[in-house]
Amino acid sequence: MTAPVPPPPGGERRLHVLTPLRRAWVPIAATAGLVAQQGERAQEWALALPVWLRLAVLAGLVLVFGTYGFLSWWFTHYAVTDSELRIRTGLVFRRTAHIRLDRVQAIDVTRPLLARVAGVAALRIDVIGTEDKDELAFLAEPDAVALRAELLARAAGFAPAEATALGEAPDRELLRVTVRDLAVSLLLALDTWAALAAGLVGPVLVWALSSSPWAALVALLPLLGAVWKGSAARFLTGYDWRVAESPDGLRLDHGLLDRAHETVPPGRVQTVRIVEPLLWRRRGWVRVELNVAGSKNGILVPVATREAAHALVARVLPGADVAALSFAPSPRRGARWAVPVWWKGYGLAVSRELFAARRGLLCRRTEIVPHAKVQSVRRTRGPWQRVCGVADVHVDTGAGNTVTARLRAAEEATALLYGQAARSRTSRAAARPDRWMA
Amino acid sequence: METGTTGETDRPAWAGLPGGLLSLRRLLLVVWTAVLTAATALPLGLLAGAEWAALGAIWLPALVWGWVLLGRNWRSWRYAERADDLLISRGVLWHRETVVPYGRMQLVEVTSGPFERRFGLASVQLHTAAAATDAKIPGLAPDEAERLRDRLTELGEARSAGL
Structure with a gap:
């Protein structure tokens, strides 16, 4: 493997030469499926043909699929400009995706098993509203890493010349799961x-x-x-889950067969969920899950001690101090009748930066959302809750999920509704800009 | 235009909905009840005898009940424009109150269906990046809907914030 040659800025580049093989997979698999389904008839039909015709058909198929794969590779280009990544695909139906770099939520390098053997990697770019198509598969592995570093550096606001020269930002290991x-x-x-x-x-x-x-x-x-x-x-x-810190965000490397290399930029995380299954509690273990808008990354760390998890959450949500949260339970009088027994699992904590709701008795889940990420606040109350004198408060975030503080006393819920709206507004005013390293 | 305040804002000045929506809904209720009554009374009257057609009257209590419910539901709808956010409150049994900060609005939509247009009504819907946000004000007068849309758009731009 040679060191990647920095291409001219703004110039169009192609994917890795091995890509046609992957593109050709789809029609080959479809044909194989068809043949398998038609089974005996296909066999009869094939045996009826003379040998040379069989070979010709085979050669024809290989040629057609090969051409398809080659053409789809030939007509796929990507280019990095100052403000966007442009992906141009399609022979008949042309499609150009312009991905604004300052809207990039995360960039992941994934290496499926076969791709690892071939020494190539796919680059997935998470933008809100993106489709699965917006990934660059495949690039030579060093190219993928270099391009990822370049995109992140540009997204963070470095000059183009600097961005290519910068390479991947160095990282420092924070946590490794044995x-x-x-x-x-x-x-x-x-x-x-x-x-x-x-x-x-x-x-x-x-x-x-x-x-x-x-x-x-x-x-x-x-x-x-x-x-x-x-x-x-x-x-x-x-397997071998590693969390590292770098200037462009938290790095996650994991996987035994398919290695994934993900980055969680700071300030893009909408909610954090800390899950504590029943049997983990004696060991003080938790799992931390994330919601990033437009991203499929769900897990920050599959298992960690509570202290380590809290330290990680503080990195993902700058200024968050989870350990200092004190959860207030739902009022016993009303909640006992609204949701028997399980009401004991509900809790709510509001600090200067965070809104955190807890639920579950056996498997305890704590959902945390920074005030700055709140899109809207709702208070709902059904007829039975009205009788019991309690209400729910929902906090909606941009990653399509809602954090609910269940069964709060009616007056508290109203105060929470207005107070949360005010808190979200003030902390939004102090929120970081979109270019996170600039 | 007021400027953004940072602390607690003033007490909300609630506004209700104009009567058009209630008239429309009640009219629809009457029409549907009439249709149901006819659909019950006619076959019974023709097949079982004229006295059985009186069974069609079972829909009358439903009409009265629906009439009252629609009135209560209509009265429960109200909204308030505060300096930095929009409040929408609605529902009698299932009460919901939503607060949407102007800075979080992605899109304001004014819609008006054929029936609504006939009654001179329009709905304003706010969309944020969160799909769960259910901020819709139905049955506004078109002028009010447009005023609200323009004001919300203006405030949304002034207080815009990213995700």
């Missing part, structure tokens, strides 16, 4: 066992009821998918 901790945490999570139990009990139940092993098999397949997602897939994505 394989043992990850495995133990998954074993202690009830949902892993629930998935496993469902995978075992479901088919047996279907078998017993329908007395047909085929029905059980059919039921087993989707369940196996769920079991896989709930256990092994979580292990594979969480």
Whole structure:
């Protein structure tokens, strides 16, 4: 692998030469599926043909798909200008995506297993309202890393010449999840066992009821998918999870087979969720999840001690002090009748920077939103809640999720509604600019 | 135009909705009740005898009840423009109150359906980056709707903030 040559600024570039192989996959898979479906007929039909014709058909198919892959590669260009990333695709239907760099939420380098073997990587750019198409797949690995660094540097407001020369900003490791901790945490999570139990009990139940092993098999397949997602897939994505700090945000590297390299720029996080499953609490472990507008990254760290998690949250939400939050429970008088037993899990804390709501008795979830990220505030009250003298307060954020403080006393909820609106306004005025390093 | 204040703003000056929306909804209620009554009474009268057609009257209590409910619901709708945010309050049994800061508005929409136009009504809807924001004021007079739209747009630009 040679060092990437810095291309002329503003010039158009192409994707990696191996990309056609990936593009050609789709029609090849479709044809294979068709042949498999038609099975015997296709075989009969093929056997009826003379050998040379069979070879010709095969060659024709390879040629057609190869041409398709080649053309789609040939007509895909990307260019980086001062303010935007331009991706031009399409032979018949042309499509040009202009991605404004100051609106970029995050840039991830992903390396699926096959791509790792081939030494290429995909670059995914998260912008609000973006489609899946807005990714550059594939680039040579060093190119992908260099381009990512360049885009981030430009988005942060560095001059173009500086941006290419700067390279990837250095990082400092904050946290690394050991394989043992990850495995133990998954074993202690009830949902892993629930998935496993469902995978075992479901088919047996279907078998017993329908007395047909085929029905059980059919039921087993989707369940196996769920079991896989709930256990092994979580292990594979969480393997060797590393959180590092760099000037352009927090870096997340993780994955056993598919390596992902994600960046969470500061100031783009809308909500943080701290999840504490029942069996983790004795060990003081938590999982931290994130909501970034326009991004699919969901997890900040799969398992960490509470102190480490709080330190990480303070980096993601600058100025946030989660440990100092003191949660006030719902008023016993009304809440007891509105939601029996489970009302004990509800809690609310409002600090100078944060609005935090807690819920859940067995698996405790704490959702935290900075005042500056609040889009609108709502207070709702149903007839039964009215009788009990309680109300819910919802805080809506831009990442499409809502943090709800449930069952607050009626007067408190009203004060909270107006107070939250005022707090969001004042902290918005003090919020950082969009170019985060400038 | 007032400038942004940082502390608690003044007490909201609530405004209700004009009567047009109530008339429209009540008219629709009467029409639907009439249709339902006819659909119940006619087949019964033709098939089972004229006295059975009186069963169509079961819809009358529904009409009275709906009439009262619509009135209560209409009275519960109110909105207030404060210096920095818009307040919308509505609902009798399920009461909801929404606060949308002007700086968070992405889009203001004025819509008017065929029935609404006939009654001289228009709705104003505010969109923020959060899909859950449900800030819609129905049944405004078109002049008021346009005034509100212009004012909200102006204030939204003046107090604009990113995500």
